[in-house]
Amino acid sequence: MKIVVRVKLLPDTGQAPALRATVRAVNEAANRVSAVAFERGVPREFELRKRTYADLKASGLGAQAAQHVIKKVCDAYTVLKANIRAGNLGGPGSKRRVKAESKPVRFQPDSAHPYDDRCLSWQYDAETVSIWTTAGRLKNVRFACSANALTTLRAHRKGESDLVERDGVFYLVATCEVPEAETYEPSGFIGVDLGIVNIATTSTGYRAAGRGLNRHRRRQLELRRKLQAKGTKSAKRLIRRRSRREQRHAANVNHNISKKIVTTAERTGRGIALEDLKGIRDRVRLRKDQRAPLHTWGFHQLGRFIAYKARRAGVPLVYVDPAYTSQQCSRCGHIDRKNRVDQATFACRACGTLLHADDNASHNIDRKGRAMWTAGRESRVPATPKRVSGRRGQPDSRSGFTSKPVRRGGSS
Numbered sequence: 548m549k550i551v552v553r554v555k556l557l558p559d560t561g562q563a564p565a566l567r568a569t570v571r572a573v574n575e576a577a578n579r580v581s582a583v584a585f586e587r588g589v590p591r592e593f594e595l596r597k598r599t600y601a602d603l604k605a606s607g608l609g610a611q612a613a614q615h616v617i618k619k620v621c622d623a624y625t626v627l628k629a630n631i632r633a634g635n636l637g638g639p640g641s642k643r644r645v646k647a648e649s650k651p652v653r654f655q656p657d658s659a660h661p662y663d664d665r666c667l668s669w670q671y672d673a674e675t676v677s678i679w680t681t682a683g684r685l686k687n688v689r690f691a692c693s694a695n696a697l698t699t700l701r702a703h704r705k706g707e708s709d710l711v712e713r714d715g716v717f718y719l720v721a722t723c724e725v726p727e728a729e730t731y732e733p734s735g736f737i738g739v740d741l742g743i744v745n746i747a748t749t750s751t752g753y754r755a756a757g758r759g760l761n762r763h764r765r766r767q768l769e770l771r772r773k774l775q776a777k778g779t780k781s782a783k784r785l786i787r788r789r790s791r792r793e794q795r796h797a798a799n800v801n802h803n804i805s806k807k808i809v810t811t812a813e814r815t816g817r818g819i820a821l822e823d824l825k826g827i828r829d830r831v832r833l834r835k836d837q838r839a840p841l842h843t844w845g846f847h848q849l850g851r852f853i854a855y856k857a858r859r860a861g862v863p864l865v866y867v868d869p870a871y872t873s874q875q876c877s878r879c880g881h882i883d884r885k886n887r888v889d890q891a892t893f894a895c896r897a898c899g900t901l902l903h904a905d906d907n908a909s910h911n912i913d914r915k916g917r918a919m920w921t922a923g924r925e926s927r928v929p930a931t932p933k934r935v936s937g938r939r940g941q942p943d944s945r946s947g948f949t950s951k952p953v954r955r956g957g958s959s
Contacts, residue, residue: 548855550699550725552704553692554696554718556688565682565683565685572608572681576608576616577654580617583595615660619660620652631648661707663707666679667679667708667719674697699725727859728860731861733816735815737750738912738914738916739808739909740908744891746845767792801849809857813860819857821853823868872915873908877908879895
């Protein structure tokens with residue numbers, strides 16, 4: 548399983564300008580290669596290398612850096628084609644799709660640039676790296692990360708690492724190949740109901756309220772409106788900075804929630820059942836004031852965090868159909884729209900059960916998860932024995948047993 552570990556670089560006053568100049572240089576080179584690729588109809592990597600490699604070398608890039616620039620451009624166009632094919636940029640003739648197809652892919656001056664082991668080496672004990680730059684190789688560049696991240700790097704780092712600059716701070720994002728734990732046979736399942744008012748509610752009684760995160764999002768939305776009204780360059784720069792801050796805050800909340808859910812499942816020997824909410828934004832119809840909360844709802848990110856943490860811990864994970872989980876009684880099974888009295892209250896019209904609506908939904912998801920796991924696992928029924936014939940050791944078409952010879956006449 549691949550995960551990434553991000554470490555913060557701590558360059559001194561002489562190393563920081565070299566890193567910044569390198570990031571700017573490789574992204575300018577990527578824009579030149581992108582222009583050639585767009586003009587030539589996005590050729591294959593080998594053909595693009597023949598047309599651009601000499602120019603990149605002449606501009607001062609090293610051999611490996613030039614190769615990575617060309618590959619980065621090819622990967623960007625591959626992603627663009629995939630988005631167009633999937634309809635993520637609209638249908639043919641849509642404004643967004645026409646805009647994406649009418650000009651080359653552009654790379655920002657501080658976009659990430661990949662490094663392999665020839666351009667970057669790690670010294671874990673000293674917590675330093677040696678990295679290639681356009682000004683030469685920088686040695687003893689210090690980095691900082693948590694103890695767990697350092698252990699993961701030391702044991703599992705494999706492949707490329709990306710150098711990225713964010714708000715004047717440099718980071719290395721390293722790829723690690725972490726082995727997955729063997730999935731155990733669960734004794735039950737924890738149903739997880741995802742929502743906006745309550746980010747996650749489990750059938751074990753844990754409820755992650757979304758009040759704080761929703762309040763943070765509303766405050767950021769009001770600040771964005773004020774900054775957009777100004778329209779200055781500094782206001783736009785601040786909008787981008789605040790947007791990244793909001794994303795980091797939401798990701799931290801989702802990490803904490805997913806860690807608690809997976810830890811509980813691992814400790815109790817149970818699996819996790821999640822709703823399959825793919826395409827929910829296209830299926831539901833909402834009022835104008837409900838659109839912003841729905842489109843900022845981070846259920847997909849939380850689901851991904853739970854999934855990779857569960858795989859790493861060997862916790863079984865299943866996805867269930869979310870249909871009627873909020874309308875069905877978790878005790879008697881009665882389904883009725885009127886069972887859901889309001890956002891927080893569930894009152895069954897058949898048996899009179901009164902529960903918190905999210906708790907009831909989580910129990911329904913738990914039940915569906917157990918049913919899906921039972922239906923999907925391998926059969927444990929013993930194999931049917933081979934049929935044998937009436938002769939000793941030969942198949943019998945009428946029975947499943949080997950017949951013994953029968954003596955006729957005489958005494959035994």
